[in-house]
Amino acid sequence: MAEGISEAAFEEEARAFLEANAEPRVEVTSLVWGEGSDEVAVLPEKSPEEEFSELEAGRAWMQTRFDAGFGWISGPEAYGGRGLGRSFQRLYNELESGFETAPQSAFGIGLGMVAPTIAAHGTDEVKEAYLRKMYRGDIVGCQLFSEPEAGSDLASLQTRAVQDGDEWIVTGQKVWTSGAHLSDIGEVMCRTDPDLPKHKGLTGFVVDMKAPGVEVRPLRQMTGGASFNEVFFTEVRIPDSHRLGDVNGGWTVALTTLMNERAAIGGGMGGGGGGLGTQRLIELVRHQGLGKDPLVRQQLADIIINGRVAAYTNLRAMAKVAAGQLPGPEMSLGKLTLTANMLRTSALLSTVLGPKLVADSGEWGTYAWSQAILGVPGMRIAGGTDEILHNIIGERVLGLPKEPQPPVPVAAAR
Numbered sequence: 477m478a479e480g481i482s483e484a485a486f487e488e489e490a491r492a493f494l495e496a497n498a499e500p501r502v503e504v505t506s507l508v509w510g511e512g513s514d515e516v517a518v519l520p521e522k523s524p525e526e527e528f529s530e531l532e533a534g535r536a537w538m539q540t541r542f543d544a545g546f547g548w549i550s551g552p553e554a555y556g557g558r559g560l561g562r563s564f565q566r567l568y569n570e571l572e573s574g575f576e577t578a579p580q581s582a583f584g585i586g587l588g589m590v591a592p593t594i595a596a597h598g599t600d601e602v603k604e605a606y607l608r609k610m611y612r613g614d615i616v617g618c619q620l621f622s623e624p625e626a627g628s629d630l631a632s633l634q635t636r637a638v639q640d641g642d643e644w645i646v647t648g649q650k651v652w653t654s655g656a657h658l659s660d661i662g663e664v665m666c667r668t669d670p671d672l673p674k675h676k677g678l679t680g681f682v683v684d685m686k687a688p689g690v691e692v693r694p695l696r697q698m699t700g701g702a703s704f705n706e707v708f709f710t711e712v713r714i715p716d717s718h719r720l721g722d723v724n725g726g727w728t729v730a731l732t733t734l735m736n737e738r739a740a741i742g743g744g745m746g747g748g749g750g751g752l753g754t755q756r757l758i759e760l761v762r763h764q765g766l767g768k769d770p771l772v773r774q775q776l777a778d779i780i781i782n783g784r785v786a787a788y789t790n791l792r793a794m795a796k797v798a799a800g801q802l803p804g805p806e807m808s809l810g811k812l813t814l815t816a817n818m819l820r821t822s823a824l825l826s827t828v829l830g831p832k833l834v835a836d837s838g839e840w841g842t843y844a845w846s847q848a849i850l851g852v853p854g855m856r857i858a859g860g861t862d863e864i865l866h867n868i869i870g871e872r873v874l875g876l877p878k879e880p881q882p883p884v885p886v887a888a889a890r
């Protein structure tokens with residue numbers, strides 16, 4: 477039975493918890509040039525030690541929060557949630573954003589994509605085994621979808637799962653798996669029937685990332701860090717109880733994850749410039765003596781306006797989710813508006829900083845922006861590329877004709 481608590485009483489309880497356990501966030505309304513950190517990276521470069529200590533700090537906060545009853549407010553009580561409505565979760569999130577808490581980015585994919593998929597398609601055994609631990613920060617989850625020959629065309633994936641009694645034996649390769657090196661479990665999408673049409677022969681599973689036969693190899697990205705990986709599966713055994721949804725029903729499961737991914741990327745960054753806050757941009761333009769340049773002002777205004785539009789688009793999409801409706805093409809629109817604005821920001825930075833972007837002179841707040849610019853292309857690819865999202869909006873929102881398919885090779889057509 478969910479507790480009968482009013483929003484006002486809940487707010488009081490949450491505020492007391494936050495005040496006792498975290499410092500209020502100091503609102504930055506204007507930057508003083510040269511003071512504080514000039515870290516603006518989109519996919520920051522971190523050493524394994526930095527990643528690990530950040531993970532542990534995030535975990536400690538999540539455990540404290542969960543044990544106080546604020547870790548999974550709208551989740552079902554049967555699996556460790558508090559059983560309150562989504563409005564309570566929103567209320568808490570809003571309150572917590574006013575406090576300094578440890579970064580929880582290592583848990584983002586697990587909570588943003590894998591946990592909602594487990595909640596929607598997992599067996600009771602899997603829900604019991606993992607959901608509580610995920611929301612408490614005890615374990616980290618990753619998403620094992622992309623393969624060397626299957627990215628945008630995810631349904632072409634070839635990682636094979638063959639049933640052997642009560643188990644499945646998985647062999648194949650995944651790539652671009654963010655956070656696999658930190659993960660305890662993964663949502664892996666496999667081909668279970670190669671004779672069925674490609675969207676119909678797939679099945680999803682929850683895999684133990686420490687199981688024999690799982691090998692994780694880091695990939696270095698152009699921002700300098702190595703936040704994603706190649707993952708090799710060699711005859712990895714997964715119990716049938718860890719299957720997500722029906723055998724060969726994996727496409728539905730994958731869509732649940734992908735829609736949540738777009739919501740997490742588009743919504744999680746406020747829809748504006750993401751980490752590239754406008755206040756910082758304004759200060760940068762001023763400091764470089766371009767505050768009165770009409771073209772730069774126009775570029776800056778464009779970013780601010782589009783940031784607002786993107787934020788409102790995301791709020792609309794979030795409201796739909798909050799009302800219990802399935803996330804739809806709005807999520808694609810939200811993600812696209814965010815990345816389009818990031819691209820505008822990159823263009824402004826190039827105009828304003830010119831050679832200071834590529835030569836490290838040691839001047840505060842200049843070369844550091846190269847880390848932001850190098851991370852932006854990744855955001856345009858992750859969670860559905862810009863081109864794929866344009867296709868979705870064209871076809872499913874505007875009702876335009878489907879894009880032409882390549883001709884079927886003669887041999888395959890026979």
Ligand SMILES: Cc1cc2nc3c(=O)[nH]c(=O)nc-3n(C[C@H](O)[C@H](O)[C@H](O)COP(=O)(O)OP(=O)(O)OC[C@H]3O[C@@H](n4cnc5c(N)ncnc54)[C@H](O)[C@@H]3O)c2cc1C
Pocket residue numbers: 585618619620621622623624625626627628629651652653654655704853854855857858859860861862863864867
């Ligand atoms: C930062 C980052 C994190 C990631 N994290 C994960 C993760 O955790 N787990 C995971 O499984 N994957 C992850 N990925 C992989 C990501 O999902 C894929 O990179 C993405 O789906 C694109 O696939 P691809 O790289 O194979 O490119 P491709 O699909 O080969 O596309 C190459 C180019 O062709 C274009 N293109 C392809 N098809 C069409 C079409 N029909 N119409 C028009 N243009 C088209 C694309 O837009 C792109 O420009 C991550 C990627 C990034 C950048």
